[in-house]
Amino acid sequence: MAVAYIPRTRELYRAYTPYRWVVNTDTPPWTPLEKPIAQCRVALMSSGGILYRDQPRFHREDATYRSIPKNATQADLSVWHFGYRTQDAASDHNCVFPLARMRELEAEGAIGQLADPAYSFMGGVYSSRKVREELAPRIVDELKRAHADTFYLVPA
Amino acid sequence: MVEAAGIPTLCMTSALDITSAVNPPRAVFLNFPLGHQTGKPHQPELQRQIVRDAMRAFETIERPGTIVELPYVWDANDRRWEETDYTEGFLPERPAKEDADTAEAARRVRFSDMK
Numbered sequence: 001m002a003v004a005y006i007p008r009t010r011e012l013y014r015a016y017t018p019y020r021w022v023v024n025t026d027t028p029p030w031t032p033l034e035k036p037i038a039q040c041r042v043a044l045m046s047s048g049g050i051l052y053r054d055q056p057r058f059h060r061e062d063a064t065y066r067s068i069p070k071n072a073t074q075a076d077l078s079v080w081h082f083g084y085r086t087q088d089a090a091s092d093h094n095c096v097f098p099l100a101r102m103r104e105l106e107a108e109g110a111i112g113q114l115a116d117p118a119y120s121f122m123g124g125v126y127s128s129r130k131v132r133e134e135l136a137p138r139i140v141d142e143l144k145r146a147h148a149d150t151f152y153l154v155p156a
Numbered sequence: 157m158v159e160a161a162g163i164p165t166l167c168m169t170s171a172l173d174i175t176s177a178v179n180p181p182r183a184v185f186l187n188f189p190l191g192h193q194t195g196k197p198h199q200p201e202l203q204r205q206i207v208r209d210a211m212r213a214f215e216t217i218e219r220p221g222t223i224v225e226l227p228y229v230w231d232a233n234d235r236r237w238e239e240t241d242y243t244e245g246f247l248p249e250r251p252a253k254e255d256a257d258t259a260e261a262a263r264r265v266r267f268s269d270m271k
Contacts, residue, residue: 002172002187008242024179029160030220031181037214048191054267057260078263082250084191092197101200101207111211136157143163150214151158153167154193 022128033150040149043115045139047123048089048096048156049081058122063130065139067117072099083124084156096156115146123155166214168193175223183223184210188230189241202228 010018033040045065049058052068057080068077077093079086089096102114119139125131143151159165159181166182169175170193175183186193186206194210195203206226213224230237240246251259 002185003170003238003241004173005171005190005242006173006177012242012244012247021174021177023177026179028179028181028220031159031162031164033164033214037211040214042211048193054264057263076267078267080260083247085246085248086191088197089191094200094203095192095195095197098194098203098207101194101203104204105207105211110208132157140158140161140163143158144161148163151163151165152210153165155167155169155171156191156193 019126035149037111037150038109039112041113041115041147042102042111042150042152043119043143043146043148044097044099044102044152044154045119045121046097046154046156047121048084048154049079049086049122049124050089050093050097050120051078051080052076060124061126061130062122063125063127063134065119065121065135067142068097068099068120070099070103070114070116070118072118074100081122081124081156086156089156096154098154102152112149115143115148117146164214166210166217168210169223172223179221181220182213182217184213184226185223186226186228187238188228189237192230196230 006021050068051057051066052072053076055066074093079090093099094101097120099118105111106114121135166184167180168184170186170188170190172185194206209226217224
């Protein structure tokens, strides 16, 4: 049975005002896929706080993102995030940022292309308003510039 | 927002309650501990299968708000992680600022040596 993270988070952070989780009751926006995924350019984004080489780390209230070259390898990547146990992600980025796996799917034709760069942000950012008003529009611009056909978000 | 801008999106999740509230266009749920959304470290076959399933979900999800559940089990013999994930003492202590800054400086030196 799925773990209930909302009560667990409320308990962990019980010293603080209870977090107001995003709740959307309307039908979500919808853009149908126009072609098979095997023909799509897929943009990958992780919220796991992945960094490429000497990119600056995230800060706690950080709504910035990092661009990760699609051919980055394990040796190029590190993790900065306060909200999950990062050891496994630091040892193998593919646990939360499946960059190598997506390159393989591209090579075998399961997806059309992996967009370059991939993206990462730090999902512990408290303010959903900041994400909505600062981060999301910048990502939309990036995706349009990259001519991404689809967007694949992996949380940590 | 990305979806509304005309780009189909899919997100993964291991937190079904959070994602149900957010109600995104397409979601794929995997019941793994946080920090392992696309698999276990150094197990490329499992990771590849999870990501493959996510890509397939782009095509098979037809109704906005659908959450597809993947069948993989973290440990068939041990479900205790479900009781302890994200509970008291689960997260590491936040380091003192000086220690964090020192670690960060060391990290950046290590990478700048990599040119």
